[in-house]
Amino acid sequence: MAKTLFDGIYRTLLEEIRSEQYPVGTLLPSESELTRRFCCSRTTVRKALALLASNGYTQSLVGKGVRVIWQPSQEGAFAPGSLESVNEFARRIGKSVRTKAIAYERVVCDEALSERTQFDVGDELLYVSLVRYFDDKPALLDDHYFLSSQVPGLTKEVAEHSIFKYLEDVLHARIAVSKRTITVEKASKSDKAALEVRGTVFLACTYSLTYNSDGIMFEYVWGRYLPEYFCFHDVATRPLMGGW
Amino acid sequence: MAKTLFDGIYRTLLEEIRSEQYPVGTLLPSESELTRRFCCSRTTVRKALALLASNGYTQSLVGKGVRVIWQPSQEGAFAPGSLESVNEFARRIGKSVRTKAIAYERVVCDEALSERTQFDVGDELLYVSLVRYFDDKPALLDDHYFLSSQVPGLTKEVAEHSIFKYLEDVLHARIAVSKRTITVEKASKSDKAALEVRGTVFLACTYSLTYNSDGIMFEYVWGRYLPEYFCFHDVATRPLMGGW
DNA sequence: GCCGATTTGTCCGTATGTATC
DNA sequence: CGATACATACGGACAAATCGG
Numbered sequence: 001m002a003k004t005l006f007d008g009i010y011r012t013l014l015e016e017i018r019s020e021q022y023p024v025g026t027l028l029p030s031e032s033e034l035t036r037r038f039c040c041s042r043t044t045v046r047k048a049l050a051l052l053a054s055n056g057y058t059q060s061l062v063g064k065g066v067r068v069i070w071q072p073s074q075e076g077a078f079a080p081g082s083l084e085s086v087n088e089f090a091r092r093i094g095k096s097v098r099t100k101a102i103a104y105e106r107v108v109c110d111e112a113l114s115e116r117t118q119f120d121v122g123d124e125l126l127y128v129s130l131v132r133y134f135d136d137k138p139a140l141l142d143d144h145y146f147l148s149s150q151v152p153g154l155t156k157e158v159a160e161h162s163i164f165k166y167l168e169d170v171l172h173a174r175i176a177v178s179k180r181t182i183t184v185e186k187a188s189k190s191d192k193a194a195l196e197v198r199g200t201v202f203l204a205c206t207y208s209l210t211y212n213s214d215g216i217m218f219e220y221v222w223g224r225y226l227p228e229y230f231c232f233h234d235v236a237t238r239p240l241m242g243g244w
Numbered sequence: 245m246a247k248t249l250f251d252g253i254y255r256t257l258l259e260e261i262r263s264e265q266y267p268v269g270t271l272l273p274s275e276s277e278l279t280r281r282f283c284c285s286r287t288t289v290r291k292a293l294a295l296l297a298s299n300g301y302t303q304s305l306v307g308k309g310v311r312v313i314w315q316p317s318q319e320g321a322f323a324p325g326s327l328e329s330v331n332e333f334a335r336r337i338g339k340s341v342r343t344k345a346i347a348y349e350r351v352v353c354d355e356a357l358s359e360r361t362q363f364d365v366g367d368e369l370l371y372v373s374l375v376r377y378f379d380d381k382p383a384l385l386d387d388h389y390f391l392s393s394q395v396p397g398l399t400k401e402v403a404e405h406s407i408f409k410y411l412e413d414v415l416h417a418r419i420a421v422s423k424r425t426i427t428v429e430k431a432s433k434s435d436k437a438a439l440e441v442r443g444t445v446f447l448a449c450t451y452s453l454t455y456n457s458d459g460i461m462f463e464y465v466w467g468r469y470l471p472e473y474f475c476f477h478d479v480a481t482r483p484l485m486g487g488w
Numbered sequence: 489g490c491c492g493a494t495t496t497g498t499c500c501g502t503a504t505g506t507a508t509c
Numbered sequence: 510c511g512a513t514a515c516a517t518a519c520g521g522a523c524a525a526a527t528c529g530g
Binding site for chain 3: 004005040042043044047061062064
């Protein structure tokens, strides 16, 4: 469950916010009170508070206290910029998921591909193109490029099941950092065909670079979402202030 | 310039990454080396490193060091989920900006508006609708709802100049937290008219709740961007692990 | 495979500054 | 003004992961 002390305190406080023990608008107990309550140092309490703030639940105010500004229960699960898998997402919005692989092949990174993916020219890559169906209707396209050496045993069948689970459970390659760009673009002919739509259609496009716990960029993903299936949440804080 | 010690160290290291003194793929000097170099505690160095990591420039690896994974110079200025004003954005992409206010009125928050904006029913709000032109072409629409009591002296003229500068310079109300949702939606007739486009057009829509340094939500913004002017960057880390 | 040195992660205690009330 | 609250900064200690001999 809780991996560290401050993580445990974070979860405890979050649960108490969720249960409206500390409703939106109120102040949490002061740092010194929390220090006494959890029998730990103030540093540890501050890390837990920093987690709450960076996830958008609270805001720290000098001389006043820590104000609750968000209820986790509001508008379903609030997952600010989280690394949520497609399967988790579908379950959250209460739809069934099916995945079809429309491409699965090994390629060598050339100049053009390197420009797009940031992989080095000559790298051996595994290219997997997936169509995701929610309640049997096409919802989004995922084009994955993996660094072959980092994903042994990633078969077509595994890709259609859950890439995320494979990476975490089989490879134990904990995803550490993901960098993402979001744009809105007109759908190409082939995208429209794969998503079974006609006419003028725009898609939410995501470009992600994923790094594993070895610090190696091992995955590039180009996602194209039909507008009705795309919703992104984000929390921005001024510098990174507050509890840090 | 640098408000704090760790902020100064952060800027120094970032500049050295930018100038390729530490190229992508290499490791930064160890924390103990940096501690000696900057003549400060390890805690302070770690805060600076946490900033680098949370902004996507580095990744900390236990037992190895801190690896550089991003070059600030790549693809222009990289501003992950930052609170960047429209004026700053325009300057960054090298275009002139003009703002026209197409609505400026005081309203009282009713049930429907409360649902959308999270303000309380009965709150006195200032509604300002803006069209932003980049190089004299319409690029985006901003509908702002301000809590009247929090923005005295926000005239139509000020709104057309720079709301952001007014908030920071005049009110000294430093923006602290901003929560944002991004979706893609079909443009309404009135939006198409304001943006001077025809046919089927989709827009990138943003919904933001902004909190000031008093912990009060004082602004709700509904932004609608023409696709060609919308580009959002984001960095996600696993729990929020690493440096800090 | 083991061991020791290195490096980051977690945690503690304390002191001082600054803003609020 | 004093008391309270969070922000910054210092120091030290131990754990866990990595790497080289």
